[in-house]
Amino acid sequence: xxxSLTNQTVQNFDGDCVVLFSFLDKVNDDQFVQSLIDLNHFNxxxxxxxxxxxxxxxxxxRVIVLGLGEVTLSAKNYEKALISLIDTLEGEKVKSALIxxxxxxxxxxxxxxRTTARVMQNATYQIEKVGIDNEQENAIESIAIQSSSDNxxxxxxxxAIANGMALTRHLGDLPSNICTPTYLxxxxxxxxxxxxxxxxxxxxxxxxxxxxxxxLSVSKGSIEPPKxxxxxxxxxxxAKPIVLVGKGVTFDSGGISLKPGAGMDEMKYDMCxxxxxxxxxxxxxxMKFKVNLxxxxxxxxxMPAHNASKPGDVVTSMSGQTIEILNTDAEGRLILxxxxxxxxxxxxEVVIDVATLTGAVIVALGKHNSGLMSNDQALADGxxxxxxxxxxxxxxxxxxxxxxxxxxxxxxxMANIGGREAGTITAACxxxxxxxxxxxxHLDIAGTAWVSGSKKGATGRPVPLLTQYIIxxx
Ligand code: BES
Ligand code: MN
Ligand code: ZN
Numbered sequence: 001x002x003x004s005l006t007n008q009t010v011q012n013f014d015g016d017c018v019v020l021f022s023f024l025d026k027v028n029d030d031q032f033v034q035s036l037i038d039l040n041h042f043n044x045x046x047x048x049x050x051x052x053x054x055x056x057x058x059x060x061x062r063v064i065v066l067g068l069g070e071v072t073l074s075a076k077n078y079e080k081a082l083i084s085l086i087d088t089l090e091g092e093k094v095k096s097a098l099i100x101x102x103x104x105x106x107x108x109x110x111x112x113x114r115t116t117a118r119v120m121q122n123a124t125y126q127i128e129k130v131g132i133d134n135e136q137e138n139a140i141e142s143i144a145i146q147s148s149s150d151n152x153x154x155x156x157x158x159x160a161i162a163n164g165m166a167l168t169r170h171l172g173d174l175p176s177n178i179c180t181p182t183y184l185x186x187x188x189x190x191x192x193x194x195x196x197x198x199x200x201x202x203x204x205x206x207x208x209x210x211x212x213x214x215x216l217s218v219s220k221g222s223i224e225p226p227k228x229x230x231x232x233x234x235x236x237x238x239a240k241p242i243v244l245v246g247k248g249v250t251f252d253s254g255g256i257s258l259k260p261g262a263g264m265d266e267m268k269y270d271m272c273x274x275x276x277x278x279x280x281x282x283x284x285x286x287m288k289f290k291v292n293l294x295x296x297x298x299x300x301x302x303m304p305a306h307n308a309s310k311p312g313d314v315v316t317s318m319s320g321q322t323i324e325i326l327n328t329d330a331e332g333r334l335i336l337x338x339x340x341x342x343x344x345x346x347x348x349e350v351v352i353d354v355a356t357l358t359g360a361v362i363v364a365l366g367k368h369n370s371g372l373m374s375n376d377q378a379l380a381d382g383x384x385x386x387x388x389x390x391x392x393x394x395x396x397x398x399x400x401x402x403x404x405x406x407x408x409x410x411x412x413x414m415a416n417i418g419g420r421e422a423g424t425i426t427a428a429c430x431x432x433x434x435x436x437x438x439x440x441x442h443l444d445i446a447g448t449a450w451v452s453g454s455k456k457g458a459t460g461r462p463v464p465l466l467t468q469y470i471i472x473x474x
Contacts, residue, residue: 001120001121001124001139001140001141001142001143001159002141002142002143003116003117003120003121003142003143003144003145003155003158003159004142004143004144004145004152004155005113005144005145005146005147005149005150005151005152005155006098006144006145006146006147007146007147007148008098008144008146009146010058010098010100010146011057011058011059012059013059013060013098013144014059014060015060015095015096015097015098015142015144016060016061016062016094016095016096016097017060017061017062017063017064017089017092017094017096017097017098018058018060018062018063018064018097018098018099018100019063019064019065019066019085019097019098019099019100020033020063020064020065020066020100021065021066021068021100021102022037022042022044022050022065022066022067022068023044023067023068023069023070023071023073024043024044024045024067024069024070024071025071026044026071028065030057032055032056032057033052033055033063033065036050036052036055037050037065040052042065042067043067044065044067044068044069045067045069046067046068046069046077046080046081046084047066047067047080047081047083047084047085048066048067048084049064049065049066049067049084049085049088050064050065051063051064051065051088051092052064052065060098062092062094064085064088064089064092064094064097066081066084066085066088067081068081068102069081072105073102073103073104073105074104074105075104075105075106075107075115075391076391078102078104078112078115079115079119079391082116082119082120082123083119083123085120086120086123086124086140087123089140090124090137090138090140091138093138094140095140095141095142096140096141096142096143096144097140097142097143097144098144098145098146099116099143099144099145099146100146101145101146101147109147109149109151110151110154111154111389113145113147113151113152113154113155113158114154114155114157114158114161115158115391116145116155116158117143117154117155117156117157117158117159117162118158118159118161118162118165118464119158119162120143121158121159121162121163122162122165122166122460124136124139124140125165125166125169125460127173127457128170128173130174130175130178156287157287157471160282160283160286160287161283161463161464161467163282163283163286164279164280164281164282164283164284164286164460164463164467165279165283165460165463165464166279166460167187167275167278167279167282168272168275168276168278168279168458168460168463169275169457169458169459169460170458171184171187171271171274171275171278171279171458172268172269172271172272172275172449172450172457172458173457173458174268175268176250176251176267176268176301179250179268179271180224180250180301181219181224181225181226181227181248181250181299181300181301182224182225182227183250184227184229184248184250184271184274184278184297184299185201185227185229185299187278188201188229188231188278188297189201191231191278191281191282191285192231195233195282195285195286196285197231197232197233197281197285198230198231198232198234199229199230199231199232200229200230201227201228201229201230202227202228202229202230203225203227204216204219204225204226206228207226207228207338210318210338210342211316211317211318211320212228212317212318212338212342213315213316213317213318213338214315214316214317214318214323214334214335214337214338215228215298215300215318215334215335215337215338215339217309217313217315217325217334218249218255218300218302218309218328218331218334218335219300219301219302220307220308220309221255221256221302221303221304221305221307221308221309222300222301222302222303222305222308223303224250224300224301226298226299226300227297227299228296228297228298228299228339228342229248229274229295229296229297229299230294230295230296230297231278231281231294231295231297232292232293232294232295232346233281233284233285233291233292233293233294234292235284235288235289235290235291235292235293236290236291236292237292239291239292239349240292240347240348240349241291241292241293241294241346241347241348241349242291242292242293242294242348242349242350242352242470242473243293243294243295243296243343243346243348243349243350243351243352244277244280244281244293244294244295244296244351244352244353244354244466245273245277245295245296245297245298245336245339245340245343245351245352245353245354246271246273246274246275246276246277246278246295246296246297246353246354246355247270247271247272247273247274247298247332247335247336247353247354247355247356247357248271248273248274248297248298248299248300248335249267249270249271249299249300249301249302249331249332249335249356250268250270250271250299250300250301251267251268251270251301251302251303252267252270252302252329252331252332253267253302253303253304254302254304254328254329255302255303255304255308255309255328255329255331256304256308256309256310256311256328257311257327257328257329258304258329259329263452266450266452266456269356269449269450269458270302270332270356271299272356272445272449272450272458273353273354273355273356273443273445273449274297274299275458276354276445276449276460276461276462276463276466277295277296277297277354277466278295278297279460279463280293280295280463280466280467280470281293281295283463283467284467284470287467289470289471289474290474291470291473291474293470294343294346294348296339296342296343297339298335298336298338298339299335300331300335302328302329302331304328308328309325309328310325310328311325311326311327311328312324312325312326312411313325314411314412315334317337317338317341317434318337318338318341318342319337319338319341319434321337321413321414321433321434322412322413322414323337323409323412323413323414323415323416324409324410324411324412324414324415324416325416326409326415326416326417327416327417330416330417330427332355332356332357332427333357333416333427333430333431334416336353336355336357336431336434337430337431337433337434339353340353340431340434340435340440341434343438344437344438348438349439350376350379350438350439350440350441351435351438351439351440351441352379352383352440352441352442352443352466352469353431353440353441353442353443354443354445354462354466355442355443355444355445355446356444356445356446356449357424357427357442357444357446358371358423358424358427358444358446359423359446360422360423360424360427361424361444361446361447362446362447364397364424365395365447366447367447367448367451368393368447368448369393369394369395369447369448370387370392370393370394370395370443370444370445370447370448370461370462370465371394371395371397371424371428371442371443371444371445371447372384372387372394372395372396372397372441372442372443372444373396373397373398373399373424373425373428373432373441373442373444374396374399374439374440374441374442375399375432375435375436375439375440375441376439376440376441378439379439379440379441380396380441382469382472382473383441383443383465383469384396385472386465386466386468386469386471386472387462387465387468389468389472390464390465390467390468391464392448392461392462392463392464392465392468393448394443394462394465397424397425397428398425399425399428399429399432403418403422403425403426403429404426404429404432404433406418406419406421406422406426406429407426407429407430414430414433416430418430424444427444428442428444443462443465445461445462448461448462449461
């Protein structure tokens with residue numbers, strides 16, 4: 001799909017269709033269009049559409065009226081309306097459309113262009129079904145946005161972010177028999193090739209030499225070899241890099257602490273942290289930002305087996321700290337802790353880890369906000385601000401010593417679980433023990449990375465939040 005800015009009038013546009021906006025309690029500028037709106041009893045609720053054919057005074061044969069609700073248009077309502085507009089345009093097989101200029105309360109035109117391109121392109125994402133030809137039907141070819149300015153680079157950025165999200169969603173939606181740790185490593189290597197990035201993949205023997213026994217304790221019950229992927233983009237000389245770490249459990253059965261069967265298929269999404277940092281890397285590399293970005297992905301499969309970790313086992317992590325594995329289903333923190341020690345070698349400006357870490361975060365925040373925890377309030381504030389701009393919510397939870405005490409073990413420096421209470425926070429406290437030497441934040445995306453039910457699928461979050469954070473840091 002192509003996006004462009006144009007100063008053409010809606011009347012003179014000669015593509016397939018123009019999109020006019022309609023608000024509750026506001027009359028349309030075009031009297032004739034307003035009379036058709038009235039005649040059709042159209043009500044301008046957010047996302048409602050009305051298709052009009054051969055309207056007097058327009059060159060195009062079709063005018064689509066899109067409801068935007070209240071006149072003071074909120075960012076979330078604008079986003080919702082754009083998503084529904086894509087449905088209508090695809091349903092009506094529109095190839096090219098011109099969208100009217102609009103104001104969004106609290107945001108400037110640059111934000112509108114970037115967000116419009118990102119949201120519309122992301123809404124055209126289709127799940128690729130395994131083993132069949134996935135030809136995109138009714139693909140929209142071009143969207144022109146009415147504008148008197150020349151901010152077209154914002155459209156390019158918005159598309160780059162959507163391309164990153166598409167990679168994240170695709171990797172998440174793939175089944176775990178295809179998307180293995182090896183598959184993620186190959187994906188990183190092809191990104192490196194496409195965008196000229198530095199890629200390094202550590203194998204089991206390399207990790208063993210580094211003493212990553214915590215990470216390896218998770219993968220040892222699986223036939224799939226573990227990998228530790230690093231991918232670096234250099235856009236700003238020798239400045240310290242932003243380092244993103246993504247949890248890449250390509251399937252989380254729970255291990256010997258086996259999960260119940262219902263809904264277990266969704267544990268193929270337990271690599272969405274990894275997918276989101278790969279997607280963010282794709283977006284940043286495509287935008288050619290003046291930043292240094294490194295992503296690190298510890299990736300394993302968590303399976304029960306005769307040679308799997310057992311509850312009560314004690315391992316020594318790369319940092320030297322020992323861990324009593326009381327529950328093999330708390331495996332995310334076991335692979336992340338060694339990755340968080342490993343990233344010290346990059347001399348990071350900040351480290352942000354992204355992980356589908358706890359079911360408890362869904363109890364706390366539902367599926368709307370990612371959980372955010374940090375050892376640095378300025379970093380947390382930066383991420384919260386980026387999350388608001390990107391419409392990709394995150395909500396901060398505290399990390400305090402009282403919670404950390406729940407990790408006490410009689411047999412090791414710490415246990416890998418902290419009991420029933422505040423499960424999201426005790427998981428972060430565990431990670432905090434490995435992140436003392438740099439500014440660090442943790443995003444628990446267990447509730448936001450995918451949706452369940454009839455629309456089951458990956459969301460591409462938190463790629464918008466992460467890319468916005470990086471844009472803001474330039
Ligand atoms: N991958 C899961 C977290 C998860 C659960 C994400 C449900 C999305 C939906 C993680 O590895 C896990 O199993 N966490 C346990 C931790 C517990 C054993 C302390 C959990 O949340 O139950
Ligand atoms: Mn688990
Ligand atoms: Zn998991």
